[in-house]
Amino acid sequence: MKTIGPHRISFTLPYLFVFAFLFYITSCSKDASILTEQEDAVSEDTEEMNDDSSNDDTSNDNSSDTMDIPPTGAVVFNQDFTLDATRSVANYVLPQSDYNLFLEGEGNLKQVSEKAYQYFKDDFDYIIILSVEAVKPPDLFFGRSTLVQNQVQGLGSNTYDNSATYGSEGKLKSIIYMPRTEYIKSGPFLHEIAHSWGNKGIIPTTVGGHWGYASVAGQLGGFDEIEDLGNNTYQGKLNGQNGFGAFANGGNSVIYGDLELYAMGLIGADELEPIQVAVNPEGTQAYGQFTADAIGIYTAQDLINEHGARVPSTADSQKVFKALTIVISTEAISQEKMDEVTSNLDNFSRQAAPDASWGSTKNFWLATKEKATFDFTVTQGNIK
Incomplete structure (x- = not known):
């Protein structure tokens, strides 16, 4: 195997990019299908250039400061915007034409976020937007992470x-859109969250x-693991098996890699191999x-020499992330659907393993090795 140091590799990432890639999503849970070689378009735009604020129907709505908000239970802010009884999911009823734009990959994120900020304070790191499709539209991505800011x-x-x-007003970090509510459980939810930190150029990639x-x-x-097959050909492996994904590895069945944990601020450089x-x-x-000219080696010190130390440090990094989940639909969603979503959000946010219905699928706490x-929950x- 020919190996070289990082000084032999040059690499540049554009500041803004939108890519479409093939990737594999698999789930070990009982009711999740195995999806192979589908399109996964991941947007890391820092601004949605296609958003059209003229489609925003929120300008004439009343804000909640004129309402008598009960201390517990469901809240009806407006006929098209409600908060469920567990106060973990909002339902935003859109006109059919606006809803269809999301299924075409052109949904107006500003329309949803600005609607939310009419009723909620700027307390959320993430806004999660979910459509209610029973089947993913064939030409649509599984998930898209739109980065709003980076302070790391x-x-x-x-x-x-x-x-x-x-x-x-400065709190929101990312907006994640997925066309099916089930993707909270099966993935690519963990994958889309990971785009908040990687890969922004910390190591070279094609x-x-x-x-x-x-x-x-x-x-x-x-x-x-890789095996050198000779003639500059290599076999990549994952968990002892031949094969891996260049852009994803098995939906929510896979925990975060150590470089991802470092990028998230959950482990220090001294823990990186x-x-x-x-x-x-x-x-x-x-x-x-795959074939390659050589295999380069990057140590933790190489990364620090090139990019500087991570700031904030592991000691000061954020460990708890608050998200507002909004299910969009063309009519009020059923109680059965609401119960399914709230159950999956509860499992995803537990500081413990999910319940038996998730099988071996990982939640965020497990995926971060119990570090975040x-x-x-939307509090009063x-x-x-």
Whole structure:
């Protein structure tokens, strides 16, 4: 195996990009189907250039400061915007034409976020938008993460803040859209969250925004072992099996790789093993096999020398993330659907393993090796 140091590899990531990639989503839960070689378009735009605020129907709605909000239970803010009784899911009823835009990959994120900020304070790191499709539209991505701001240094990206574009006063970090509510459980929910930190250029990749042909073995792809087959050909493996994804690895059945945990601020540089990165890789017809000019090696110190130390440090990084979940639909969703969504959000946010209905599927706490959590609850204090 030919190996070289990081000084031999040059790589540049554009600041803004939208990519479409093939990826594999699998789930070990009983009711999740196995999806192979479908389109996964991951948007890491810091601003949705296609959003058209003229479609925003929220300007004439009354804000909740004129309402008598009960301390518990469901809240009807407006005939088209309600908060469920568990106060973990909002339902926004859209006109059919606006809803269809989301199914075409052109949904107006500002329309949803600005609607939410009429009734809720700027207390949320994430806004999660879910459609209620029984089957993913064939030409649509599984999920899209639209980055709103970045204040973390040392990951290969500049800092920026476009939160005002979406009605936030500086708290909102990302808006995630997925066309099916079931993807909270099966994935790609963990994958889309990972785009908040990676891959922004901390290591070279030919698969923009993902780890590609590198030994990260995480939500954004990569192997944990390679076998040199000779003639500059390599077999990538994951968990002892031939094959891996260059941009994803098995939906919510896979925990975050150590480089992902480092990027998230959950482990220190001293816990990172050297990372193998293929130079000029090309995939072959065999699953997980690829050719490369060489295999580069990046140590934690190499990453710090190139990008600087992560700021905030592990000691000061955020460990609890608050999210507002909004289910969009063309009519009020059923109680059965609401119960399904709230159950999956409860499982995803537990500081414990999910219940038996999730099988071996991982929630955020397990995926981060018990180092971080998500909170989906809307408290009385979060309501204007």
